[in-house]
Amino acid sequence: VQLQASGGGLVQAGDSLRLSCEASGGTFSSYAMAWFRQAPGEERQFVAAIRSRGGHTYYVDSVKGRFTISRDNAKSTSYLQMNSLKPEDTAVYYCAAQPGQILSEVRGRYAYWGQGTLVTVSS
Numbered sequence: 001v002q003l004q005a006s007g008g009g010l011v012q013a014g015d016s017l018r019l020s021c022e023a024s025g026g027t028f029s030s031y032a033m034a035w036f037r038q039a040p041g042e043e044r045q046f047v048a049a050i051r052s053r054g055g056h057t058y059y060v061d062s063v064k065g066r067f068t069i070s071r072d073n074a075k076s077t078s079y080l081q082m083n084s085l086k087p088e089d090t091a092v093y094y095c096a097a098q099p100g101q102i103l104s105e106v107r108g109r110y111a112y113w114g115q116g117t118l119v120t121v122s123s
Contacts, residue, residue: 001026001112005095008117011085015121019080021095021114028076029053032098034110035069035080037091037119044094046105048080058103063089085121092116 007019021033034049048059048069057069068081078095096110104110 001028001031001097003095003097003112003114005093005114005117008093008119010120010122013086013121013123015085016081016083017085017119019082019093019095019117019119021078021080023076023078023097026097026112029073030099031112032100032103033069033071033078034096034098034104035078036094036096036107037089038094038116039088039091042091044107046107047093049103049105050078051101051103053101056103058105060105082119085119087121087123090119090121092118 002025004022032052035047036044037047038044050057050069066084071078094116095114097112098110
């Protein structure tokens with residue numbers, strides 16, 4: 001499975017962005033999808049995940065109520081809608097995929113990774 005993340009950019013605090021992750025080369029509907037982020041000098045951290053057929057989602061506490069993960073299996077694409085952005089959301093955002101239904105915040109559980117897209121939030 002190849003993953004292509006896009007949608008990052010430079011925004012001001014309070015603005016919104018929608019990231020996309022387009023998959024190819026596999027059966028997208030059989031993969032749980034997730035987003036991680038990595039700020040400069042920090043470890044890559046879990047942000048959100050969604051089951052292979054949608055429905056169940058899981059978020060890190062710091063983004064609950066502001067970010068929404070979704071997917072369109074017909075388009076083989078996962079999305080991360082980010083509202084009320086804060087400067088501390090600044091990071092490179094990566095999408096990831098793993099076969100099956102289990103939602104996980106553990107980076108090592110994900111077999112496939114996109115290249116990352118940079119989100120910069122100015123104050």
